Amino acid sequence: MKNALKLIFLLAFILFFSLSSSITAQQQEPPPVKAAQVKGNIYEVTGGRGANAGFFIGEKEVLVIDAKMTEESAKQMISEIKKLTSSPIKYVILTHSDGDHVNGLVGFPQDVIIVSHHQTAKDMDDAFKDPNLRSYLPNLTFSKKLKLYSGDKTIKLFHFGPAHTSGDVVVYFPDEKVAFIGDLLFLGRDPLIHRHKNGNSFGLVNTLKSILKLDADIFIHGHGDIASPSDLEGVIKSLEEKQEKIKSLIEEGKSLEEIKKVFNVEDRPPSPDRPRRPGLVETIYLELTEKK
Numbered sequence: 131m132k133n134a135l136k137l138i139f140l141l142a143f144i145l146f147f148s149l150s151s152s153i154t155a156q157q158q159e160p161p162p163v164k165a166a167q168v169k170g171n172i173y174e175v176t177g178g179r180g181a182n183a184g185f186f187i188g189e190k191e192v193l194v195i196d197a198k199m200t201e202e203s204a205k206q207m208i209s210e211i212k213k214l215t216s217s218p219i220k221y222v223i224l225t226h227s228d229g230d231h232v233n234g235l236v237g238f239p240q241d242v243i244i245v246s247h248h249q250t251a252k253d254m255d256d257a258f259k260d261p262n263l264r265s266y267l268p269n270l271t272f273s274k275k276l277k278l279y280s281g282d283k284t285i286k287l288f289h290f291g292p293a294h295t296s297g298d299v300v301v302y303f304p305d306e307k308v309a310f311i312g313d314l315l316f317l318g319r320d321p322l323i324h325r326h327k328n329g330n331s332f333g334l335v336n337t338l339k340s341i342l343k344l345d346a347d348i349f350i351h352g353h354g355d356i357a358s359p360s361d362l363e364g365v366i367k368s369l370e371e372k373q374e375k376i377k378s379l380i381e382e383g384k385s386l387e388e389i390k391k392v393f394n395v396e397d398r399p400p401s402p403d404r405p406r407r408p409g410l411v412e413t414i415y416l417e418l419t420e421k422k
């Protein structure tokens with residue numbers, strides 16, 4: 131009897147572990163890379179590893195926006211493009227330097243023109259150690275504005291100052307009123323400001339206001355569903371309210387710890403495998419108290 135009981139426990143144990151390992155395997159497998167038409171010849175790419183990306187099919191060439199995070203996902207994106215056109219990919223425009231937007235570059239042909247803000251090129255130059263990755267550093271950079279032409283289409287690239295990073299690029303298609311805005315927008319969670327890349331929350335407000343002046347009504351971004359102007363307005367409003375509140379708390383003489391308590395912010399426990407990055411409240415506090 132005792133042995134039978136032991137056997138049942140053993141079987142239950144094996145069943146539990148095989149189930150839990152298959153659940154983990156499912157969680158690790160990303161959804162397939164998919165391209166969906168947004169408007170005209172503009173497509174959004176979701177799934178795979180890394181942030182949402184996109185592409186535009188021009189008369190003679192394809193222009194890609196962001197490169198996914200792995201060679202495999204980039205190649206899957208390229209095969210989605212090949213289903214729609216036989217034209218070659220001429221440009222890959224990078225919205226910023228984060229790995230989930232740029233590390234898939236290794237899956238692209240070597241002859242693509244890689245376009246970015248000059249600061250993004252510098253961040254990638256610092257981050258890319260692998261020689262293969264290093265052969266994909268941006269080779270067309272700009273500071274404020276750049277126009278690209280594809281047939282009779284003009285594609286406008288803008289940098290409106292430091293925001294999510296210090297090298298964010300907005301890719302604007304005036305005819306379609308569509309803009310790719312990378313990680314300048316997060317919906318349903320706090321804006322993400324990379325202080326280690328000189329991002330800035332006040333700069334983000336300025337950038338979002340500049341984007342709203344572009345006469346676009348469809349915004350494609352890195353980590354969520356397509357957004358509308360009212361989504362951007364909502365983020366601007368809540369970010370400005372937070373900045374105002376933190377400013378007045380600082381004026382009342384409150385410490386960072388006290389201000390974090392007001393916003394119910396708790397730091398994640400420190401971990402040796404990832405650097406400590408300040409959250410939004412701390413970022414705004416630091417921006418308001420340092421310098422000058």
Ligand SMILES: [Zn+2]
Nearest residue numbers: 226228294313
């Ligand atoms: Zn990012």
